[in-house]
Amino acid sequence: MGNWDSYTTGQRVKLLRGTDFTQETLAEAAGVSVGTIRKIEQGGSVSLPTLLRVSEALHTDVSVLVGQQAPRRAMAAADRAALRGLSAAVHDTAAGIGIDAAPPEESVHAAKLAAAWELYQLGDYTGAALAVSPLVQQAAAMVKAMLADRVCAARGVLSDSYRLAAYCANLMGARDLAYAAVGHAQTQAELASDPLRVALVASGRSWVYLRDSRLVQAQEVAEQAANAIEPRYTDSDPKRLAVYGCHIVFASVVASRRGDSDRAGDLLSHAHAVGARMGNDITTNGVSFGPVYATAQAVGINVALGQAGKALTLGKSLGDRSALQQATQNRLALDLSMAQCEARMWDTALDTLMSVCTEHPEWARHQALTVILGRRIGKANKGALRKLGGVLGADLLAG
Known part of the structure; x- marks a missing residue:
């Protein structure tokens, strides 16, 4: 694909519809004639309202259609639709819009949110975004309708929903939406008076910082959040240990990206110790951690530090990887490929x-x-x- 602004509007429409739409199905979705779509693609002039209808059908902004900004790499119509829906859910609920519907049963909502997290952990970020968008709105409705003695619990659920929205947006390249969603997640976690959820949101924020190349802030936030929930030596709560360990290993990841091998090594050793205390890997509140996860992350950390041989040795030592979520297994394969490339x-x-x-x-x-x-x-x-x-x-x- 060349420079996006070098194409004509008709060429951009054809590229955006790709294999997702024929001229006929795009015309039907946009509410225009097939002749109009053909006219656009052949370079003919059409009205702005028509372009707006076509852009809506393609799940993109009209500014992308006319070449003012480029679409994201490899983003199909389903991706664009998922992001637009996610953006509407995050921004509308934060403004109090669309939250007047009857709230769902808490158990039903919890099951649907767990299923959305599972899609995310499988690496289906578009599917997770589509699944969590209505859940954000439903959780906001729960907060509005809940009695005083249950409102903190509802805010915790809304925080989790916003956090998943932030994760999906971050991986789909919508950084501004990720920042907005993680900010709303933090507000709800604080209003819920839930220190563990506050720490989980901080982990999400540090990850957005990492993807945005704000490495200093990413490491600071991850370490501060870990310190805030550091368990006592006698604390054997696996959920708390998992969240704490996840923060520690993430801080090690960021330190390795900064080239700070000493700090990365110290944090990684601590993460391994936490994993050993747990004995096995668990997933809780959308995060996974345990001894296998710590070793998998150590592969990527060593790649970032230029220690390809050590990374490959660690990869061979892993053995059974079934404890890892699919997306984590995929990232491990990517890290191993990088190490093999370095070698x-x-x-x-x-x-x-x-x-x-x-x-x-x-x-x-x-x-x-x-x-x-x-x-x-x-x-x-x-x-x-x-x-x-x-x-x-x-x-x-x-x-």
Whole structure:
């Protein structure tokens, strides 16, 4: 794909509809004639209201249609629809809009939220975004309708919903929406007087900082949140240990990205100790942690520190990885591919990358690193790189 502003409006419409729409189905979705769609794609002039209807049907902004801003890489119509719905849910509920409906049963909502988290942990970020959008609105309705003695619990649920919305937005590249959602999650967690949820939100904020290349703030927030909930030596609550350990290992990840090997090593050792106290991995409130998770993260930490050999040795030591969520397993494969690349094991690196991307394309196309790594591996196997580029929606042989 060339520079987005170099295309005509008609070319942009054709690119955006891709394989998601035919001219006929786009016309039906937009409420215009097929002739109008053909006219646009052939370079003809149409009115702004028509362009607005077409952009709405394509789940994108009209500014993208006319070339003022480019669409995100590899974002299909379903992705754009999910993000628009998520944005509406987050911003409308924060403004008190659309929260007058009868709230759902708490148990029903909890089950649906758990299912949305499961989609996220599988790496289906579009599916998770679609699932959590109505749950944000329903949780806000619960807060409004709840009696005083139950309102704190409802605020905790709303905080969890906003936090998942922030995670989805962050991975789908909508950084402003991620910041907004995590801010609303923090407010609700504080109003719920729930220190553990406040810490969970802080973890989410530090992750948004990391994706936004604000590494100093990411590490500060992660360590401060961990210190705020540090368990006593006698505290054996697995949920508290899991949340605490997750913060510690994330702070180690950020330290490794900053090149601070001493701090990364200290934090990682502490994370391993917490994992050993737990004995096994658990998932709670949308986060996972335990001894296997700590080792999996250690692979990526060592890659970031330039210790590819150690990363590969750790990868071999993992053995059974079934305790890891699917998205974590996918990221581990990506880290191993990077380590293999650093060790100049080009064919092995390509095989590892190809395997995870073809088996989990919905996850892969939201990972910018997959494209960077694919291009770095080189052009020895052009056929494989073309196939991988098709999965990722990028030309891996460019540049």
